[in-house]
Amino acid sequence: MSRRIGLFAALLLFPGAGFCQTPVPLRAETTLVVIPVNVTDASNRFVLGLEKQNFSLFEDGVQQKVKQFAGEDAPLSVGLLVDVSGSMGTKLRISREAVTEFLRTMNAQDEAFLIEFGDRAKLELGFTKS
Template identity: 30%
Template sequence: MRLVTLIIVCVLGCRAQTQEAAATFHTGTALVRVDVQVLNNGRPVSGLDASDFVLRDEGAERKPDFFGRESEPLEVMIVLDVSGSMGRMLKQMAEAARQALARLGQADRVGVAFFARRLTIAEDLTDDRVLVERVIRDAPLARDLGAGTSINEALLELTGWWRLKPPFAGRRAIVILTDNGGMHYQAPDEKVIAALSELNIVLNAIVPENAKPPGPAGKPGEDV
């Protein structure tokens, strides 16, 4: 998967202490990586440079310190909501998941997880696309994961599973397919965001047309 990478180096703080011998400076930097893919009617747009992008951090415009085009391997987990509320939509969402596989590169690895009240890893990360498609096709048969839709809890469990994996030099992503009908009193959004950020995992959601869209993060108990 070919992505554009923008990197910002932000100075977090600088303090000088005047002493008789010499001044001591304390500084810190944070390297923020932003991956961007630009499509036109589903096709990648080529020939872009830094001037074609506007980057903002909490409303303030930032100038990228580095801009480059690169292709790195991807580890992606496709996470399917198999709760009772999905009903007939589950087959449609499974088909959307299979279509997402077509966008992956040869060096990418993909796994599958199902969740309702609980989460299960249906297939570990693999480059066997035929196997993954078969697992996704069987998603409507997964009916032993309890009643309810524990979205945030599933994401936290998945990040814990990923944390035990060997170091990976490429990118990591989660594609979750759900009707967004869960409540998350025990796992607020902030906790999920922190866990994803720690492992540099990008979260993408695919929801049915009539489903409630994800709301703003930051309020425990609300849908993601």
């Protein structure tokens, strides 16, 4: 009887003794590396419409396979400065139309400000979302 009590007490005092194991560290590897790229032409204009096959990727001189490819339209922060001095003459109307068209074609996440200058600079429109 005292043996049973001793065994019962041992199990109550050390219930996990049989299950004590060093936790196995979690290891995870990734083979996906994100490489942001901007491509411009000789006039420093962005080249659009590129596809996966337009790119070659090398690591330590060994060509790697491009597994995923996505073109993204990054948000812009743009400042527009418009000359409204008398020297603009009849070109002022065309200039304002160009500014209006540019602002109209901005994406929702883009932002812009507008400064007009003649004798002095004046902030006409602070940073605003399109």
